Amino acid sequence: MDVIEEQQWEPKILAFCCNWCAYSGADLAGLNRMKYPENIRILRVPCSARVNPQFILRAFQKGADGVLVAGCHPGDCHYATGNYYTRRRFQVMKRLLEYSGIDPRRFQAKWVSGAEADKFRATVTKLCEDVKAIGPSRKLGGSK
Amino acid sequence: MKRIGVFICHCGSNIAATVDCAKVAEAAQAFPGVSFSSDYKYMCSEPGQEFIKDSIKKYDLNAIVVASCTPRMHEHTFRKTLANGGLNPYMFEMTNLREQCSWVHSDIEKATAKAIDLVRMSVAKVAKNEELFSSTIPMHKKALVIGAGIAGMQAALDIADAGHKVVLVDREPTIGGKMPMLDKTFPTMDCSACISTPKMVEVAQHPNIELMAYSEVVEINGFIGNFDVTIKTKAKYVDHAKCTGCGLCETKCPKKVPNEYDLGMGLRSCIYKPFAQAVPNKPVIDAQNCRKLVEGKCGVCAKVCPTGAIKYDDTESFTTDTFGAIVMATGYDLFKWEDVYGEYGYGKYPDVVTGLHFERMVNASGPTGGKLKRPSDGTTPKTVVFIKCVGSRDSAKGKSYCSRACCMYTAKHAHQFLDKTPDGNAYVFYMDVRTPGKGYDEFYESTLRDGAVYLRGRVSKIYQEGGKLIIKGEDSLIGKQVEVTADMVVLATAMVPSAGSRQLAQTVGFLPDLNGWYQEAHPKLRPVETPTAGVFLAGACQGPKDIPDSVAQAGAAAAKVCGLLSKSQLETNPMTAKTNTAICSGCGTCIPVCPYKAIQLESITERDHHGHRITRNVASVNNGLCQGCGACTVICRPGAIDLQGFKNDQILEEVDSLWM
């Protein structure tokens, strides 16, 4: 990547947000006119348990600079138990991603409730900053 | 072949001020599958919706994307627009350009670039949308209430008053639960039996309520609207149809055993009613102790019964019925403090009793005729010590939670004791005094004025010395150890879920929480529902609470049940999981992951690739129960079970579209 491209590089970060908590929290951040970086793209799912680790791998394969999975706090899941599975799955997946050479700062899993607008803003802002510091993603298996 | 229409909303200036909507619409025109793309000031307005409907006709559109506010606001609105425009309402996706774009960014160029990406994601997703149709399941207009304490009775009455049929089941020979065992209720000091027995009678006489006492639920199959329930009625050995309740048998029965209703402090005969005002007011025979049933001797009750109602050859019977909704009202029991509190004597001191023992003693129809007497020698106690939080707020030996009613009933007990024994001494050892309800704190204050001495500290030991009990504790507010010589000690023991409640929850098909209390669907917003559709909670079974809260919750549960029963069928959410039987290998890994028990293995018969007929299992989803969380879709490795509305291919397209 040449110098000009690098200077203009803006990370593109995919955020999977559960409809009932994280997506709602993101909406509340909007209602309160909080500001956060434009690099985030939110993908709505009914529950964080819908997020298949394969989607994360796919995102990194295609060139995602960062991925966030956000769901309800354990015990508060709209579907009672979904986020308990999310918790287990992504603890395993996070370690696997790190082991395969992806910088651990690129993948985050966080609990954000429907009332935690500021936590959403802070999480997204920090992730964008971290990813900017690391640099553009090396596509999964890519030569960059 | 998708022909997608894209509509970018300005939302006045809410979106248009930060996002160049015209530019987004222009970019969207080039996305794969898009036949028509435009922007407009207010998509949700009537002209906006007309615009969509007209465009559907004009450009022969079969899928729509509206980029505007959050779908949590207007998804429903636009689905109706599509339906009115002749399209299936699920051929629709919404892009959030307001709450998650224009309102949180300020750089127009970057916000517009982001908006284009977001619309690209929605277009990619809607290209894979399929028409979805909700199905219906029938609703049986009958409710089952399990547990006939104050909460169960109230729920049953409210549902019955609304015009629906109710079956009310209780495993004891009488209904009423714990409430008639109490003497007076705080903070108004009404006689507990005086307010609960009329409810018991009302329940028994209500034309819409079928009362099944001395019965238990043994099996439940099915789901909301269609619960097939098997109820076992235990052998009573008395034909209640013939019995008039005259009570002659009780007076003649020669064998007396400790009365469970009086917590063993009094005696009852083997043919008995638990208490005089029991409903049904007819006796049952205690098969463990009755001489006739155990040894074949006696038989006096049959000889004296004027109607010949005694039936020594009675057996348990089973009935089955179908219900639309179930209310759990199984109440509480008290923590077995004798098993762990060695410092209070492990139960070997007869004068160390629980609050419920106290209630039975001061109750005029109790074992001591309403007089407070020491169990050891029958004398009147002059000094009584009350200890709170025995088993509550004690994660080391008991439960971590607060049992909610004890501060009030201990104040009540202290008040009652001082009322009966004006020159008596009442000491209350406490950690806190929790009096949140109406009139509660005032009641506590008046108990202090009665002369109760509240000592802030725990009791480290109780032991017997001569005929007295020595209580060693602490007054932490002055930082000194205290020692009280008392005649009696009353322990406010923790409330725990009632015996057998865990197995019953398994039978019904839902989960208790970490402490065994029945788990509500959402701790704040859905306190009377369980995650299992059609099963509701009322009273202490959901968590320790007092009588006003139990009654309130029972009314809430009844309202939910009435809401269900007022429909003749239920429309199911179409965004449910669905199995592709060609791919499903029947491994069953998805089954335990479903919080609603919506998946079952079903047998299918097909021809294999050799042409042989084979029978194999595949996962099958009950659309009435599935709530569409998608947990099963991830545990399925090949993705044989997929979530309609959020399918794997839809989500993969959304992810891919960002990095085309």
Add this chain to the structure above:
Amino acid sequence: MSDTTVKMRDIAKDLLDKGTVHYIIGWEKGRFSNQSPPAFITSAAHADRLIWDEYCLASTAKYLLDDKFPAGKIGIFARGCDARAINRLIQDGQINRENIYIVGICCSGMKDPATGNTADKCQHCTHPNPIVYDILIGDPVPETDKPERFKAIEELEKLSPDEKHAYWSKQFEKCIRCYACRNVCPACNCRECFVDQYRVGWQGKQNNLAENQLFGLTRAYHIADRCIECGECARACPMDLPLMELNRKLIKDINQLFGPYEASLDTETTPPLAKYHLKDLEEFM
């Protein structure tokens, strides 16, 4: 000829003669002395083909999937790893216990045909004695601790992200997407593998580094809590990819995160990723 070989042949003859099984799966000598590939013995007359030696590397269990609705019982010789594989297939609902007759063989380890040393797959074996069988032959092998089981993984974990990336890129560049690892793995028993689903498009068919890595990581994740560490995948790989270094990494993490766990020791225990505990380790606050 070892005792066990004699016993194998006798048992096979007996089972086939009596009609208890209508064929039995074991091993026979191949063309070369360092090969003992799987054998399917259909009558007592052929039972003398059976052999038990240090080159009986291939697992017999997965062949059961080719005959899910057998005409009669299928006999199968099963070492420790094969027995766990059979449990895996039973728990995944792919075969019925009633349809098979298991002759368990206690196994002290196989040799690598190329080097003559202990085979890679046998070096960290934790269950040399079969845990399910109808009849057992061979002397029970003492089960010892295998302290080196996760050594290779721990070494890799110490590398920097760039070094890890370089290592795995080098490995996955070799992959030719033959899917031998998937075909030989007992935990890979889906009717249609995710990789074959063009309609959904989980991943592409191109044989490049990105797709190879996607396949390898996804397969490892899919079998994570069900891998029995039989090592067949690494043995079958024609390009010598260190697949057990991926699978064991996941097993190590699962043990650390959710408590001690070994897959398929019975057919009832739910694998860790299909359940949860309210007090699970919390990292996402």
